[in-house]
Amino acid sequence: MTTTKDLSKHPCFNRESAGSCGRVHLPVAPKCNIMCNFCNRKYDCVSESRPGVTSAVLTPEQAVLYMDKVLEKEPRITVCGIAGPGDPMANPEALETVRLLKDKYPQMLFCLSTNGLALPAHAAELAELGVTHVTVTVNAVDPKIGAKIYSWARDGKVIHRGEAAARLLLERQIEGIKILKAKGVIVKSNTIVIPxxxxxxxxxxxxxxxxxxxxxxxxxxxxxxxxxxxxxxxxPSSEMIKDLREKAGGLVPQMSHCRRCRADAVGLLCNDRSGELAPLLGECSR
Ligand code: SF4
Ligand code: SF4
Structure with a gap:
């Protein structure tokens, strides 16, 4: 992937930029293709959000309007992310939103978070659209353990359950991540610890x-x-998380400043303005 974008301006992937670069999450992806046992879809995707409802869901066209308004109020936004409230890959509107925004805002970094089930089908296109950062939530690499975390996974018209669902999800996550890395996309993985x-x-x-x-x-x-x-x-206790991060840090770099943002978060990580700018979301979703 060739880009002239400044990749260091993503506050989640580069802590140094968290005080000067902000993100906006566009809530354009309401549907999901799996069922995590920790998720209640009356709330948000907890793979990338704290449980709090997004105050609205936007169409791609509404998202562009919203983005225009947000940037007037918060010009420090450098990252446009799609993190639910469901899974971006289960909603064609997510990629359509990136398509509409990428030419209008060429310096903007685009970021998506996904459970990975439909990632192989879309990973190459994500890279071609200029999505520079993707988060794939990987909670287990053993289908026996995955079966305790996921109730089902829907692949087209087929619903898989138990270990079959967890195995398929894992295969897709691995395949999707391999494609993204081959295309030069920066990949983060969330792992949710369930004692x-x-x-x-x-x-x-x-x-x-x-x-x-x-x-x-x-x-x-x-x-x-x-x-x-x-x-x-x-x-889990904060000690357990700290201990796991320390041990895992010997294998893969660790993030420790995640704020578990809403699917409609906006602002700097240290100065979230979701509440203050919520009326803009309301205006654009009408
Ligand atoms: Fe919920 Fe996200 Fe899991 Fe889908 S991937 S079930 S929205 S937590
Ligand atoms: Fe960044 Fe974490 Fe917020 Fe996602 S949930 S935008 S990774 S701080």
């Missing part, structure tokens, strides 16, 4: 990510959400 389910397995995940050339791993504690199979799981 008693995958906490003992995180370093295995890190090892596989390292072999795939993933640039950075974001080990995050589960945020137990009501009305989900993991609602009663005890969230």
């Amino acid at each position: 008693g389910v995958n906490d003992h397995h995180v370093l295995e995940v890190s090892k596989v990510l390292s072999e795939l050339g993933v640039d950075i791993q974001n080990i995050m504690p589960i945020f137990p959400v009501a009305d989900t199979p993991f609602a009663e799981v005890e969230a």
Whole structure:
């Protein structure tokens, strides 16, 4: 991928830029193609967001209008991300949004987060569209463990369950990441730590990510959400997360400044303006 964009201006991948470069998440992807046992879709995609509803879902055209308005109010935005509230690869509107925005804002970095199930089908196109950063959430590299985390995965018209779903998801994640890396895309992997389910397995995940050339791993504690199979799981302690990050850091670089942003987050990581700028989202979604 050839680009003249300044890749260092992504505050999540480069902590040094977090005080001067901001991000906006465009909520254009409501549907999802898998069911994570920690997710309640009345809330957000917890693979990239804290559980709080996005205040609106936008069409691609509305997203362009919203972007124009956001940049007037917050010109420090350097990254335009799509992080839900479902999975961008399960919503053609996500790529359509990038298509509409990339020529209008050529210096903007485009970033997507995905569970990876449909990534192989779209990875090359993402790179061609100029998406420079992709996050793939990888919570398990053993289908037996994955089967405890995912209820099902829908591939076209077929719904897979149990280990078959987890195996397919893992295969697609690996294949998708390989394509992205071959195309020069920067890849982050989120790994959500679920005590008693995958906490003992995180370093295995890190090892596989390292072999795939993933640039950075974001080990995050589960945020137990009501009305989900993991609602009663005890969230991991900060010591457990710190310890895992330290150990995993020997395998793959670690992120430690993630803010678990909403699917409609906007502003600097240290100065989130989602609440203040929410009326813009309302105006554009009408
Ligand atoms: Fe929810 Fe995201 Fe998992 Fe889809 S990928 S089920 S939106 S957490
Ligand atoms: Fe960055 Fe984390 Fe926020 Fe995503 S959720 S935009 S990785 S700080």
